[in-house]
Amino acid sequence: MIDPIHRHHILDLGAEPLPAGWFRQRPTAPDTEERPAPGLWRVGPSGQFLRALVAGIDAAVEVVLVASFLLSDRSLADALLRAASRGVRVYVLTASEQRVARLIAEEDGFEARMSDEHKRLLAELAGKVLLRSADHFHAKFLVVDPARTPQAWLSTANFNRALTDSVELGVALDGQAARDLAAWFAWAFWQEAERELVERNRLRAVDPPPASPAAPSATQVCATTRSQTSLRDATIDLVTRARKEVWISSYGLDVDHAAVAALIAAARRGVVVTVLTRPRPNVAAAVAALAAAGAKILAHDKLHAKAIVCDAGALVMTANLERHGLDEGFEVGVRLPAFRAGGLLATLRQWAATFPWEYAATRTRREHLGELCPADARLRDGTHQVVAEEVLTLADVTADDALDLTTAPPPKFATPKAGPRHTRAVRYEWKVVPPRLPAKAAELKRPTERDEKVEDGSLRKVTTHMPYDPPAYQLGEARFVVLRTIGERERARKLAELLKAKVVVS
Secondary structure (H helix, E strand, C coil), X not given: CCCCEEEXXXXXXXXXXXXXXXXXXXXXXXXXXXXXXXXXXXXXXXXXXXXXXXXXXXXXXXXXXXXXCCECCHHXXXXXXXXXXXXXXXXXXXXXXXXXXXXXXXXXXXXXXXXXXXXXXXXXXXXXXXXXXXXXXXXXXXXXXXXXXXXXXXXXXXXXXXXXXXXXXXXXXXXXXXXXXXXXXXXXXHHHCCEEEEECCEEEECCCCCCCCCCCCCCCEEEECCCXXXXXXXXXXXXXXXXXXXXXXXXCECCCCHHHHHHHHHHHCCCEEEEEECCCHHHHHHHHHHHHHCCEEEECCCECCCEEEECCEEEEECCCECHHHHXXXXXXXXXXXXXXXXXXXXXXXXXXXXXXXXXXXXXXXHHCCEEEEECCXXXXXXXXXXXXXXXXXXXXXXXXCCCCCCCXXXXXXXXCCCCCEEEEEEEEEEEEECCECCCCCEEEEEEEEEEEECCCCCEEEEEEEEXXXXXXXXXXXXXXXXXXXXXXXXXXXXXXXXXXXXXXXX
């Protein structure tokens, strides 16, 4: 019997382009180092920054000022309740319920559970703290005893589980910087708050203030309010004055914003620009424009920190580089002294070296292996895979002759359809099998003459039909020689030549 032979063909697709997007460089891991410099924190699972906030509240004697877009951390809530119970005046600024509800639909990964936890905690605080809200409040900070022994902490993280789960920053302030932050709180509380929590689950419109507070100083602490843009101005000024390098960390990036335009201009004039962000569709247009200008873009699944450091200065802030942050809303930022700026730069450099995702607008399959997420897709349901090789097993190919399988033509090679799986090479595998005797073929016999005696003893010629050896068959005009064993190969070949037949197997 003739055994099938195995054949393969490799189609090289390495030069095929991949979609623009995020290319995985390494596994996603939480941030672990939490104190890069005195008074500067990287939020991490051990909760050092969270403990500093709780300790600050527990040490308060007169006043606690808390601002957070979301507020649902249990340990902070308990600390606020303890402060209120010992006679400390506690004031809170937070986002309106309408803004939080819209965020559930707008933001990738924002869960309804965050909103529910926020509402439950506010209900517990009702009647014990003075809480005001507004649609545009987004700043996150804590100030303790500003008139007595001022201390403050600015956070890029909301006061919820982000204080241990996200990639965030925290900064300690004291002295005049803490008093400046308290002044910005007072401005928002009296001038921009819209509703006040008067009892559990009941808000009312805020009454006009008895007097207007003085506009705060923006020397160390700058802000965005409805009437002031010192934070926006400081951000753009730093980028514009940079001459060597700029490091930016921002959850949000708006391609049409002046701050992003300043980054693009800096990259085009030769400044080394590195942007850290979170991979999601909302930043796709901005990162594409930044990459086209020469910026390097890296990302982490949980990055939420907002900061800038360059040769012109450093700033940690609560605002993203977009309109609803630098232009609108209530946001704050603090300029860092040189020793903290060094810690911030070291932090951003280390993040860049360990972040799992890198953006690329043009990359071929040969240049990447593993996971990628197209720029317009979400990580949780839009990732693709680049694999080294995909093996496709094709249908058997039947040779024309059992004695010559090697010259059988290959099958047609269809390129795999585009989808979430991209292969560098396709290996097509198939078998070449010998042809088989058609089911309806009739055995073909050869005529043979022999001498036969008749009654009178004479001989006559008699023709008989005997099977061929090996056997032969016919179907219509086609003839076939059946190969039964390997030992018959030569006899089968010669008989096929004689009969103008093809060699088959049964």
